[in-house]
Amino acid sequence: MHWYEDDGLWVGFADVMFPARRVAEAARLVAESPLLRTDPGARVLDLACGPGFHVVPLARAGADVTGVDLSTAMLDRAAKACAEAGVTARLVRADMLHHVEPDTYDLVVNMYTSFGYFTDPGDNLAVLRNAHDSLVPGGKLVLDMMGKEIFAGWVGRPQAVDVEGGTAFLRDTVLDDWTRVRTDWTLVRGDEVRRASIVSALYSAAELRALFETAGFGEVEVYGDFDLSPYDNHARRLIVRGTRVG
CATH class of the missing domain: 3.40.50.150 (Vaccinia Virus protein VP39)
Known part of the structure; x- marks a missing residue:
């Protein structure tokens, strides 16, 4: 999948x-x-x-x-x-x-x-x-x-985003000679921790x-x-x- x-x-x-x-x-x-x-x-x-x-x-x-x-x-x-x-x-x-x-x-x-x-x-x-x-x-x-030009200005700095009942942490990693990026997400709500990764061009x-x-x-x-x-x-x-x- x-x-x-x-x-x-x-x-x-x-x-x-x-x-x-x-x-x-x-x-x-x-x-x-x-x-x-x-x-x-x-x-x-x-x-x-x-x-x-x-x-x-x-x-x-x-x-x-x-x-x-x-x-x-x-x-x-x-x-x-x-x-x-x-x-x-x-x-x-x-x-x-x-x-x-x-x-x-x-x-x-x-x-x-x-x-x-x-x-x-x-x-x-x-x-x-x-x-x-x-x-x-x-x-x-x-x-x-x-755009890649905008993204290059802040990529690599982990982000913390407040959401209802918790916090989401995002980290970006540039892949394949700047043709793709992987964003790793960690969502923490109390004792619940959910993780996901998204890869896009x-x-x-x-x-x-x-x-x-x-x-x-x-x-x-x-x-x-x-x-x-x-x-x-x-x-x-x-x-x-x-x-x-x-």
């Missing part, structure tokens, strides 16, 4: 991966960012949607939203979030390595470094190709992740731009945040947007 196929990980570390503050952050980004702006009725795919933090505000804004995730537990949380918010979304359990709906969406989003899960670089490219083919001509993919802005272009995207743009600020030494995130041009 690959780490991302383990529902126990997503449930056990949900407070670390999906802190409550991200609900308000997602709503703000959907309301304010030009990258996430949609017309009423626009068809939007949230690829690796997790607990639906972006599904809900996108649907509330009038988009026709589909959320895709491999985790049944996360889709259950997304369904509950939609019900509580009084919005409707289509939620699909599928592996992003294989999920493709040709010529269907106006916008595909992939948020919170939910890309680069696969050991084989060709598989990560396949995810981008699936997203490209799922877009209508003129449709856009917005991918948000921690690292991409610089230039590498991710090239991957988008190889996948068939045109008009590839790179930003350092959702306000369209440049990807420079002040960047907070690596955000790449590509357009299906044909």
Whole structure:
């Protein structure tokens, strides 16, 4: 079993991966960012949607939203979030390595470094190709992740994150000539100790731009945040947007 196929990980570390503050952050980004702006009725795919933090505000804004995730537990949380918010979304359990709906969406989003899960670089490219083919001509993919350049500024320093009832400790180890990173997690709640390791790909802005272009995207743009600020030494995130041009 690959780490991302383990529902126990997503449930056990949900407070670390999906802190409550991200609900308000997602709503703000959907309301304010030009990258996430949609017309009423626009068809939007949230690829690796997790607990639906972006599904809900996108649907509330009038988009026709589909959320895709491999985790049944996360889709259950997304369904509950939609019900509580009084919005409707289509939620699909599928592996992003294989999920493709040709010529269907106006916008595909992939948020919170939910890309680069696969050991084989060709598989990560396949995810981008699936997203490209799922877009209508003129449709856009917005991918948000921690860029290699930003990550290099703080990697190696252990982190402690307070969660409800305990503390999570995170340590990153760079692997394979800066192409991958392993994050080791230890969650301590009273007498309970839970451990997990996550391995994912690292991409610089230039590498991710090239991957988008190889996948068939045109008009590839790179930003350092959702306000369209440049990807420079002040960047907070690596955000790449590509357009299906044909």
